[in-house]
Amino acid sequence: MALLDIDEIKDWIEDHDAEDANDPNLEALEKRVVGWWDQVCRRQFTSGKVVHILNPRGEFGLVLPSPVTGPASAAKFEDRESITTDYVTVANADLELYALEDGHTTGLIRTDGEEWPVGDRLVRATYTTGYSQTSLPQEVKQGMLVTLTVWWRDRIQQRQRFREDSELHEVRLPAYVLATMAAYTVELDDGFSVGGGSVKKLARHG
16 A cells, blocks of 8 residues: 555645646656655655664664554564574563654663673564554655655656666755655664653553
């Protein structure tokens, strides 16, 4: 199912571009726009189950590549001592999930006094992320519609450029759309800590 409603896309284009939006390639363009937002923001916007392999650096708290939007109690996290050993599930009682201060990023913290192992590919996270058509944040929805309209105006040229240089699309977008993309971009380089009211604990059990 498309993240953006196709009929709404047609109405948006006709309202903002004064063109007939009846194009058989519109659904493919919607997928391309959503995929580009995923790429730039380093997260998955369409709802679905994901499996992420993380590279912890010894922090108590890890930032997840995409936020947990499904039941937190259904999320599963595993770690291992080295890339040659098997993953072992970390008990739910030893973990807490937090919504970070930006409101749309999830942090994972250990409560058992242990640090995550240090190294590449040592933590595996399985959970539901992304949004449906009805839960997609309004600013993201509008930004995606604007992106689609910008590409639509020069659609043949843009399709040729997409594989050559995706940065060309970013240059053509309004500043407020770029600001929204920046706000929803997940930064994985830093851990996080609980304190100062900057994080909110998510329900983990039940």
